[in-house]
Structures are given as structure tokens and as C-alpha cells.
Amino acid sequence: MASPTSSDEINEFFLNVVMETTQIIIEEEETSSKRRKRQQCLNRDREGAHDRLMADYFAENPVYTDEMFRRRFRMSRRLFLRIANDLANYDPFFTLRWDATGKRGVTTLQKCTSAIRQLAYGTSSDMWDEYLKMSDRTSRESLYQFCKGVVKLYSTKYLRRPTKNDIIKLYQAHESKHGFPGMLGSIDCMHWPWRNCPNAWRGQFTRGDHGHPTLILEAVASNDLWVWHAFFGVPGSNNDINVLGQSDIFNDIINGTGPDSRFSVSGVEYKHGYYLADGIYPTYAAIVKTIPYPEDEKRKKFAKCQESARKDVERLFGVLQQKWHIVANPARALELKTLRYCMYACILLHNMIIEDEGNAICEYDPNDIHENVVPVDEGQQESNMWALYNETTHNHLRSDLIEHVWQFGRVNNNE
Structure with a gap:
């Protein structure tokens, strides 16, 4: 015890x-x-916000005109409603739903409007709470889901490799405007500052000439600012954010899977079209760079025309940043995949707006498919690669273009 x-x-x-x-x-x-x-939980009047949005922009006789809609949404009402309906059919997130308590959620138009306004004005996600009655979290999710949905739905059509018919139209447009036969477009890059880059990645994404983390967008544009190829990320990295990058452009040449793009200049036939570029790019057979220090009148004429034609892609980045201020402001997202979707969504929307306004060179034709070309064997791939890296071909092509541009300018002056 x-x-x-x-x-x-x-x-x-x-x-x-x-x-x-x-x-x-x-x-x-x-x-x-x-x-x-x-x-x-805040008692937001979501029904009233939807009714005001409808009365302001989507009613039969809206308060604001079509011009004001175009300026604030960056696109026509017709195109915006098309995108909203496609997203509602693709992703249940954009449909009107009720929660477990029977409270009504946010409508499709509210979510799409919030996403477009954030892309257009580059504002924070809670900027439109007073007008659309959406919380910071819902607005942020709407933006990311909107960008992801746009990329999934429209990338095949509006960010595609050119077909044979597209290449013919591009050749005709560039030669008539710039005097460059066989020109597919201009290639260049821009830097997008990354505000919320993780500290562990800052060294990887920081270059000495910028001093802060940035992401690189590399694009190819024609003279109507149509983006064909785009690479987003860090050149040479394997971070799984390459959709249609620079390597894909030249991989089609190496693998022999690209469409037939032969052309002739000054009586010489070349197998592949080319892109105009500045001095930072290598001397490939499919790239034509300017002459840094032209000596005679022919070379001065060529350098002037080449640099003038390259303004297409320079204007592209300026228009892209002015139209979608989220690209002009430092990026807030934390994940690379999210940033990729936001950037590609801006590019795709830009291309869709061009088509909607009737300014595209190459109209999309669902019957115009890529040729079913069987990839060549490894030996032929290596031969194609060395042909692409051939500086002699690059120099010969540039010499022929110098002569052609000189004769083209003389003919135009005589006319």
C-alpha cells in the first residue's frame, strides 16, 4: 500500500x-x-457588381462607348465575349457557382474583367475590389487561371509554326515593304524584371548589365507585329518553360521537319529563309546581321535597310509593354510557370487582337496543315547542323542581299 x-x-x-x-x-x-x-467574411455585393458591369459595358445600350471599351479592355467587345465564353466552356472556374452556404459566387464576366484589367494596367490583384467586389485571392486566381486558359486554348492557332502558305505570304509582304526576299521576320529579345525572384535563384536570373533578376523574352515578329516564335526564360537553361523557342526554329532545319522555305536572291537559290538580327546573334546561315562599319554606298544602303526592317520587332516589344502593362512592370508572381503563362497570354491576346482587327498577314486556315515530313537520320541531322552553322553561307547570303537591296533601291528611285 x-x-x-x-x-x-x-x-x-x-x-x-x-x-x-x-x-x-x-x-x-x-x-x-x-x-x-x-x-x-466581408459582405460584398457581388450581384450588384455584376449588374453594374453589365450596365456599363455589356448591356444593349451600355453606358460606355465601344471606343472606351476598346481602350480599357485593349480589345473589342466581340473578342472579349468570345474569350469569356470559351473559358467558361473550358474551365469550370469561370462559371457561376454557389458555395456550401448557398452564397452566390463571382460571374464569368467579373473574373475575366478582373484578369484583363490586371494585364492591361499592371495593377495589384485587389485594385478592382471596390468595382468588381472580388477579394485579393479571387482576383489573383482569376488572373492566373485566365492566362493559363488562354495559352491552353489558343496557342496552337496564334503561336504556331508557319506553314508553307504562311511562308509564301511572309516572303511577299517583307519583299514588297523592305526589299528583302526570303525574309521570315526579325528576331530580338527583351528583359522582364522579376521582383519576387526567390533568393536562391537570384544569381541565376541576374545579369551584370541589369543588376536585378530578369526573365528574357525572345520573339520573332513580321511587319504586322505577328509573333511566330517565342522563347521565355533563361537562355541555355532547362527550366521547362520553353514553348516555341529559338532552338525550335533551328531544330526544324536540323531535323528536316520544317516546311519548304527555299528562295532565290541575285540568281542564287538558298534552302531556308532567314531572320534579321543584331550583333549579339551568331553568324548562322538562317540569320542575317547588319554591317557594323559599312565602307561603300552599297553596304551603307544595306545596313540602313536592315536596321530599318528590324524596327518591326523593336516596335513589337514597345507595343506589347504599352498594351499590357503587367509586362512593363516588375513581375510579382513567385513561380516560373505562372510567369510563363502571363507572358504568353499577353502575346496570344496581342495576336488575337491583330486578327480581330483584320491586320494579320497570314490568316489561319484549319485546312492548311504542316507537311508530314519524316525526320532524317543522325548523319543527315549533323550535316544539316553544320550547314546551318556555316559562316560562309551567311556571308554569301549577305553579299547577295547587299546587291539585291542596292538594285531594289535604284529601281524604286527610278520609278
Whole structure:
């Protein structure tokens, strides 16, 4: 039988345990109460916000005109409604739903409007809470889901490799405007500052000439600012964010899977079209660079015309940043995949707007498919690669273009 002293100690021990447990429960309840107080649900008038949005922009006789809609949404009402309907059919996130308590959610137009305004004005996700009655989290999710949906739905059509018919139209347009036969477009890059780059990645994404983390967008544009190829990320990295990058352009040549793009200039036939570029690009057979220090009149004429034609892609980045300010401002997202979707969504929307306004060189034809070309063997791939890297072909092509541009300018002057 235990002694009284040991029994008192046991009772005191259990009493202390009960008191400590009670104190822990009380503290947890107080913490939960504070947390619930911080996360209280606001009584947003979502129905009223939807009705105001409809009356302002989407009613039969809206308050704001078509010109004001075009300026604020960066596109026509017809195109915006088409995108909204496609997203609602593609992703249930953009449909009107009710929660477990029977409270009505946010409509398709509200979510798409919030996403477009964030892309167009580059504002934070809670900027439109007063007008659209959407929380910061819902607006941010709407933006990312909108960009992802646009990329999934429209990248095949509006960010595609050119077909044979597209190449013929591009050749005709560039030669008539710039005097460059066989020109597919101009290639260049821009830097997008990354504000919320993780500290562990800052060294990888920072260049000395910028001093802060940036992401690189490299694109090919024709003279109507149509983007055919785009590479987004860090050149040479394997971060799984390449959709149609520079390597894909030349991989088609190496693998022999690209469409027939032969052309002739100054009586010489070349197998592949070319892109105009500045001095940072290599001297490939499919790239034509300017002459840094032209000596005679022919070379001066060529350098002037080449640099003038390259303004297409320079204007592209300027128009892209002015139209979609989210690209002009430092990126806020934390994940590379999210940033990729945002950038490609801006490019795709830009191309869709061009087509909607009737300014595209190459109209999309679903019957115009790529040729089913079987990739060549490894030996032929290596031969194609060395032909692409051939500086002699690059120099010969540039010499023939110098002569052609000189004769083209003389004919135009005589006319």
C-alpha cells in the first residue's frame, strides 16, 4: 500500500497536468478566436457588381462607348465575349457557382474583367475590389487561371509554326515593304524584371548589365507585329518553360521537319529563309546581321535597310509593354510557370487582337496543315547542323542581299 506522501505527490502531479492542459486549451481558443476575427467574411455585393458591369459595358445600350471599351479592355467587345465564353466552356472556374452556404459566387464576366484589367494596367490583384467586389485571392486566381486558359486554348492557332502558305505570304509582304526576299521576320529579345525572384535563384536570373533578376523574352515578329516564335526564360537553361523557342526554329532545319522555305536572291537559290538580327546573334546561315562599319554606298544602303526592317520587332516589344502593362512592370508572381503563362497570354491576346482587327498577314486556315515530313537520320541531322552553322553561307547570303537591296533601291528611285 502506497504511503500518504507518495499519494499526495501523485495527486499534485495530475493536478498540474490538468491545469497545464486547461491553459493550453484556453490559449488555443483565444488564438482561434483572433484568427477568426482576422478572417471575417466581408459582405460584398457581388450581384450588384455584376449588374453594374453589365450596365456599363455589356448591356444593349451600355453606358460606355465601344471606343472606351476598346481602350480599357485593349480589345473589342466581340473578342472579349468570345474569350469569356470559351473559358467558361473550358474551365469550370469561370462559371457561376454557389458555395456550401448557398452564397452566390463571382460571374464569368467579373473574373475575366478582373484578369484583363490586371494585364492591361499592371495593377495589384485587389485594385478592382471596390468595382468588381472580388477579394485579393479571387482576383489573383482569376488572373492566373485566365492566362493559363488562354495559352491552353489558343496557342496552337496564334503561336504556331508557319506553314508553307504562311511562308509564301511572309516572303511577299517583307519583299514588297523592305526589299528583302526570303525574309521570315526579325528576331530580338527583351528583359522582364522579376521582383519576387526567390533568393536562391537570384544569381541565376541576374545579369551584370541589369543588376536585378530578369526573365528574357525572345520573339520573332513580321511587319504586322505577328509573333511566330517565342522563347521565355533563361537562355541555355532547362527550366521547362520553353514553348516555341529559338532552338525550335533551328531544330526544324536540323531535323528536316520544317516546311519548304527555299528562295532565290541575285540568281542564287538558298534552302531556308532567314531572320534579321543584331550583333549579339551568331553568324548562322538562317540569320542575317547588319554591317557594323559599312565602307561603300552599297553596304551603307544595306545596313540602313536592315536596321530599318528590324524596327518591326523593336516596335513589337514597345507595343506589347504599352498594351499590357503587367509586362512593363516588375513581375510579382513567385513561380516560373505562372510567369510563363502571363507572358504568353499577353502575346496570344496581342495576336488575337491583330486578327480581330483584320491586320494579320497570314490568316489561319484549319485546312492548311504542316507537311508530314519524316525526320532524317543522325548523319543527315549533323550535316544539316553544320550547314546551318556555316559562316560562309551567311556571308554569301549577305553579299547577295547587299546587291539585291542596292538594285531594289535604284529601281524604286527610278520609278
